[in-house]
Amino acid sequence: MEMIHAIGRRKRSIARVYLTKGSGKISVNGKDFKEYFPQLHIQPSVVEPFAAVELESNLYDVKVNVHGGGFKGQAEAVRMAIARVLIKLNADFRPALKSGKMLTRDARKVERKKYGQPKARKNFQFSKR
Numbered sequence: 001m002e003m004i005h006a007i008g009r010r011k012r013s014i015a016r017v018y019l020t021k022g023s024g025k026i027s028v029n030g031k032d033f034k035e036y037f038p039q040l041h042i043q044p045s046v047v048e049p050f051a052a053v054e055l056e057s058n059l060y061d062v063k064v065n066v067h068g069g070g071f072k073g074q075a076e077a078v079r080m081a082i083a084r085v086l087i088k089l090n091a092d093f094r095p096a097l098k099s100g101k102m103l104t105r106d107a108r109k110v111e112r113k114k115y116g117q118p119k120a121r122k123n124f125q126f127s128k129r
Contacts, residue, residue: 004088008081011109013069017081019089022061028078029066042075049083052100053093080105 004019026046028036033046050056062082066074083102086093097103111120118124 004085006081006084006088008077008079008084010076010080010106011069011073013066013073013077015064015066015074015077015081017078017085018063019082019085020061020063021059024056024058024060026062026064028064033064033078037071037075039071042071045075045079046082048079048100049086049097049102052083052096052102053086053090055086055093076106 002020006017008015008017026033028046034043037043037046062085064078064081066078068074069077079102083097087097087103094103113120
């Protein structure tokens with residue numbers, strides 16, 4: 001095994017993940033993932049695929065390039081990409097990851113603003129006279 005590659009997406013975020021044998025480092029855009037995602041409620045979602053398949057994350061190095069969107073969308077894009085990489089590594093991991101909803105692409109995006117309105121759905125106040 002030299003390197004396995006996968007892509008994950010969420011909202012406007014795109015994450016490319018490269019998995020290699022190593023010491024267990026997870027680096028996101030050249031930084032440690034705990035430094036890149038300092039919010040404590042977001043960090044578990046990045047390593048969630050490893051926990052779902054009960055795989056020691058210290059066996060593999062994960063290198064991630066992510067861009068677009070906010071930190072929550074980026075973290076979920078990374079989670080999806082890591083889950084896809086693990087399936088390429090071993091196809092037996094698929095049921096555990098699928099039941100954890102890590103393989104389903106969440107297609108919800110921000111609705112575009114319409115002309116003649118202040119926001120996508122909000123309208124200006126109607127005046128009859």
